[in-house]
Amino acid sequence: MLTFEDKKALAVKGEDCFILAECFFDRAFPRPSYLFNQRGRSAGSAHLQKNLIKFNPILYLQNKTVFIEHVVAHEIAHLITYQLFGRVRPHGKEWQNIMTQVFKLPANTTHQLDISDVQGQLFPYRCLCTEHQLTIRRHNKIKKGTSYLCRKCKSPLTPANE
CATH class of the missing domain: 3.30.2010.10 (Metalloproteases ("zincins"), catalytic domain)
Known part of the structure; x- marks a missing residue:
């Protein structure tokens, strides 16, 4: 490549x-x-x-x-x-x-590059306040029993299509 x-x-x-x-x-x-x-x-x-x-x-x-x-x-x-x-x-x-x-460079911790060509499939989840897009890694962890909470409203994330 x-x-x-x-x-x-x-x-x-x-x-x-x-x-x-x-x-x-x-x-x-x-x-x-x-x-x-x-x-x-x-x-x-x-x-x-x-x-x-x-x-x-x-x-x-x-x-x-x-x-x-x-x-x-x-x-x-x-x-x-x-x-x-x-x-x-x-x-x-x-x-x-x-x-x-x-190096005389700004100490930026993340990049601002367009990631659309490398972004994997996202899965819609929701909480009480909004919808979230989770990566396949987090989606699979939820399927295996891990739970994630919304940082804003602290409610559990559930699949948006259920």
Whole structure:
């Protein structure tokens, strides 16, 4: 799906981020492995103990500039945060400082990309105050006995078509 040039562009941006971090912290960081098989609505994910970053190939192909300018640094900031501070809040002050001080980027915790091409089937559920659209994962958990409450009215979510 991704070309060699696409994968290289992501890796080169990753290397640029590591060089910035090494200059800032005056220490070396091990380079991660990259996979291009992130699924779902996430643009990418950092697997801390494995020193691995996954990128979503569909979202990348539709948003190359955003990935190169923001997503790569976002995920690398997670790895650097882990290597410097261990287990801390994923988007906590340590991660935010790396984003703003080292990479000079806003510390946005979520992306604003169009996810219509990667959004799975949604299932309508309702509570006492509104209708909700749940993912297949939550829908299947409800079918197995898990219950979810509306954050607003605190009533249980039930299938809208029952």
